[in-house]
Amino acid sequence: MAHSLNPKYYSPEWLAEDSTRKAPHQDIDITRERKNCILKYYGDVDQRREVNVEYSNFSLCMEDFCNVDAMRDRSILDPLRWWAVHGASAPILQALAFKLLGQPSSSSCCERNWSTYKFIHSATRNKITPQRAEDLVFVHTNLRLLARMKDSYKEGPSQMWDLGGDQFDSLDESNLGRLEFEDLSVDEPSLEGVLFDNVHEGEDVDDDDLDVDDHDV
Structure with missing residues (x-):
């Protein structure tokens, strides 16, 4: 889920580095796990539908996510900062991104x-x-x-x-x-x-x- 919410992995710059790379919404394995995660996080079917709509807008650069700065910053800004700046139009997904992307990796x-x-x-x-x-x-x-x-x-x-x-x-x-x-x-x-x-x-x-x-x- 954290991988799916990282704007870097949708940017043309990151995808162009390797011809085998796919955006998270085009990867079948990641998509399945993302759906499982959303199902676990949100028990209400209407809320899940709203989350999926927000995710589709985010992944396809639709509505407020089609802003020039929002698309350009995907490969530049830290993911957490990107969501703080450009994620207000998807409040549920933004809150989830803050929880997941704000966790440091540690052993x-x-x-x-x-x-x-x-x-x-x-x-x-x-x-x-x-x-x-x-x-x-x-x-x-x-x-x-x-x-x-x-x-x-x-x-x-x-x-x-x-x-x-x-x-x-x-x-x-x-x-x-x-x-x-x-x-x-x-x-x-x-x-x-x-x-x-x-x-x-x-x-x-x-x-x-x-x-x-x-x-x-």
């Missing part, structure tokens, strides 16, 4: 998961099964989420444990340098105890809820 989520996984599958735990390792990564990550919900998150061991579990979480000046040294692992019972205290007052967290054994956590 940080994978890096976070790998950072946690290295604590789980260590040299002393090299015989652990993949499923057990996956369960422990799940528990570790959710313990950190519980820590962030606590009022005391910004002070004390909860934040220190959270930083140690995610070396990509914060790059502000106050944390630069700290991330290199606060390499805490899941083998920190005193820190884990802080997270389990009063998770829900009056409720106990047992092994069945976590689906792992005490010695594994």
Whole structure:
């Protein structure tokens, strides 16, 4: 869908660079996926029809999109800026373009998961099964989420444990340098105890809820 909403891929300049290139509305595979995406985003049939009309105007340079500047800027402006300048006549599609084209491409989520996984599958735990390792990564990550919900998150061991579990979480000046040294692992019972205290007052967290054994956590 993001590919379909990028004005660059409809510009004559981009299409002329390779004879095999097609505009998104002429590519059958992209068209099918775009239709699936629109169907998922918009459950109302009338709204879907309106979105499709807006898309046809955008892809075929019809109505307000036939403006000389709008067509020329397709290969020049950043896609997000292009929609801000020229997309007012298609408000539904413009809002969707802002959501999709405004998302930066990043591998940080994978890096976070790998950072946690290295604590789980260590040299002393090299015989652990993949499923057990996956369960422990799940528990570790959710313990950190519980820590962030606590009022005391910004002070004390909860934040220190959270930083140690995610070396990509914060790059502000106050944390630069700290991330290199606060390499805490899941083998920190005193820190884990802080997270389990009063998770829900009056409720106990047992092994069945976590689906792992005490010695594994």
